[in-house]
Amino acid sequence: MKHLLKLGSIALAVPFMLTPLCHAQQWSSEQNLGGDLYGTPAIAQIPGTSVLQAFYEGGDNALWTRWRNSDGSWSGEQSLGGQLYPATHGDFQIPGYQGFDTTPIAIQIPNTDFLYVFYRGPDSTLRYQLRDNNGNWSGEGNLGGSMVSNPAAAQVPGTDQIEVFYQGADGSLKTQWGNLNSWVFETNMGGQLFTSSCTVITDPYCYGPNATPAVVQLGGTLLYVFYRGPDNTLRFQLRNQTGGWSGEGNLGGSR
Amino acid sequence: MSDPTAAQVPNTEQIVVYYSAAPLNRGPGQLGTVATLAAQWGDLNYWNHETDLSGADELYEVYCDANFQGCSSSYSAPKAYVVGNNLWVFYRYTQYSGVVGSSAPGVTAWKMSSPTGAIGWNLGGSFPVTDPIAALVPGTDNTVQIFYVEDTGGDNGYLASMWYPN
Numbered sequence: 001m002k003h004l005l006k007l008g009s010i011a012l013a014v015p016f017m018l019t020p021l022c023h024a025q026q027w028s029s030e031q032n033l034g035g036d037l038y039g040t041p042a043i044a045q046i047p048g049t050s051v052l053q054a055f056y057e058g059g060d061n062a063l064w065t066r067w068r069n070s071d072g073s074w075s076g077e078q079s080l081g082g083q084l085y086p087a088t089h090g091d092f093q094i095p096g097y098q099g100f101d102t103t104p105i106a107i108q109i110p111n112t113d114f115l116y117v118f119y120r121g122p123d124s125t126l127r128y129q130l131r132d133n134n135g136n137w138s139g140e141g142n143l144g145g146s147m148v149s150n151p152a153a154a155q156v157p158g159t160d161q162i163e164v165f166y167q168g169a170d171g172s173l174k175t176q177w178g179n180l181n182s183w184v185f186e187t188n189m190g191g192q193l194f195t196s197s198c199t200v201i202t203d204p205y206c207y208g209p210n211a212t213p214a215v216v217q218l219g220g221t222l223l224y225v226f227y228r229g230p231d232n233t234l235r236f237q238l239r240n241q242t243g244g245w246s247g248e249g250n251l252g253g254s255r
Numbered sequence: 256m257s258d259p260t261a262a263q264v265p266n267t268e269q270i271v272v273y274y275s276a277a278p279l280n281r282g283p284g285q286l287g288t289v290a291t292l293a294a295q296w297g298d299l300n301y302w303n304h305e306t307d308l309s310g311a312d313e314l315y316e317v318y319c320d321a322n323f324q325g326c327s328s329s330y331s332a333p334k335a336y337v338v339g340n341n342l343w344v345f346y347r348y349t350q351y352s353g354v355v356g357s358s359a360p361g362v363t364a365w366k367m368s369s370p371t372g373a374i375g376w377n378l379g380g381s382f383p384v385t386d387p388i389a390a391l392v393p394g395t396d397n398t399v400q401i402f403y404v405e406d407t408g409g410d411n412g413y414l415a416s417m418w419y420p421n
Contacts, residue, residue: 027364027378028421030405033414037404040385041414050393054402059411066414070394087410101385216261218270218298226259226272234259234272234295234305251295253256253276253305 033074035066038087044106048113048133055104055117057084063104063117063129063140080129082140085120103212107153109179110160118151118164126151126164126176126186143176145186148195149212157221157239165213165225167193173213173225173237173248189237191248194228256293257314257332264296264370265340271296271370273333273344275314276307290314292333292346296370308371313363315347336389339397342367345387348377362387362403364419378417382406392418 033054041056046067053067063080085102104119113133121127126145130138149167156163156177163177173189194211211228218224223239234253238246257275264271276293291307292314315331333346344365361380364387365373380403387401399419404412 026421027376027419028417030378030380031416032405033402033416035414036411037414038411040404041388041402043388043390043402045390045393052390052393052400054414056414068393212258214259214261214272216263216270218263219268222299224261224270226261228256228258228274232256234256234274251272251302251304253274253293253295 033066035064035077037064039084039101040103042104042106042117044108044115046131047108047115053106055080055106057087057102057104057119061086061122063119080117080137082119082127082129083122084127085122085124101150101209103150105151105153105164107155107162109162110155112160112180114180116153116162118153120147120150120166124148124169126166143183143185145174145176147174149193149210152213152215152225154215154217154223157217157223157241163215163223165189165215167195167210167212167227171195171230173227189225189245191227191235191237192230193235194230194232257290257330260333260335260344262335262337262342264367265337265342269296269298269370271335271342271367273335275331275333275346276305290330292344292365294370303370306371308365308373310375313348315349331386334386334388336399338389338391338399339395341397341399343389343399344373345389345401347383347386362401362417364401380405380415383415384412 036059037056038059039057041054043054046053050070051067055065058064061084063082064077065080066075066077068074087102104117106117108115115131117129124147126143128141146169147166148169151164151166153162153164161177161179165175168174171192173191175187175189177184196210213225213227215225221241225237227235229235234251236249259272259274261272272295274293275290293305293307295305296303331347333344335344346363348363362378362383365375367373383403384406385404387403389399389401392398392400402416405415406412
């Protein structure tokens, strides 16, 4: 975040589809919730409660949290410990480090009030912390693997399992999945994600950090994983109703 | 393109994917080019390939060269959420895309009525350095709250938030 120059107040050229100013008042003004964040937060409703909780990397690279109480007030910061991959915002000369945020992901285990928070560890393993239904935190666990992106996660349709996706060290899509009772460690799904490995930073195809996938359910039976390909095309893999995976498809859109 | 974001379109059996699509001629010699919000959507049987969303053409991006030590090469990767019955897309906007060292002056929110139809707001902000994430405010049906990091001048920032409706 450093070394960016604030340009001061900027008069907006409002795109024609944007609402008139009077409608902007339907949004609240910005509220400063404080904290000391070194990456993009994750946000989740704590299962079985009306509490909204944020998780993020702190200056000591540990997982920090604060939460919105049911009355709308916010807690102070609390460290959950552990170690996240160090934030690397500034050094554009190191491939893969350009503007990289270490961003955790929080997901409820289906049919339980347990919450997993996953993140990339300093040794690029998949790490987690688990909140049980009594509000106790597990401390950090390590699921191994070798990840070069942030994780994405979703419920496996029709099951009580969750599945985590990320870019592996070889640039392919990797996954791990399970629930409270069992866990399947890193498995290769093939395909190829964008890897920020160029040394010529002005090459548009070098632009940005390693690709992190996005995952979404469709109709409660299908699971799509989308990601940026090495040639800037939109690529995907699809889990069908019977649990089989499609292999990589390419939706184009290269620019 | 940026990393994509995906969501199921409410009340349909379609998925929509959004991402930031920059012009082909992007580069330090083409300062002032802007990134557009692109969409692809469909289902198992039919897929609509890349379409730019009219009016959503000022996504934040900044790239660096060797003359600007320590520059953060970065861009906005939009985020899509279904909150209550509504599909939302959020990102950082700028009028100064491509300028080395430029800032992202604020946050843009789109409330989608279809994969490519929307009303939107430029919500401002001081100096957002992450794209917004969003969640349903517990105990409400459709109140969306967004969270992002505002810069404090160092490597860190503070947690900032807005919500709708106020």
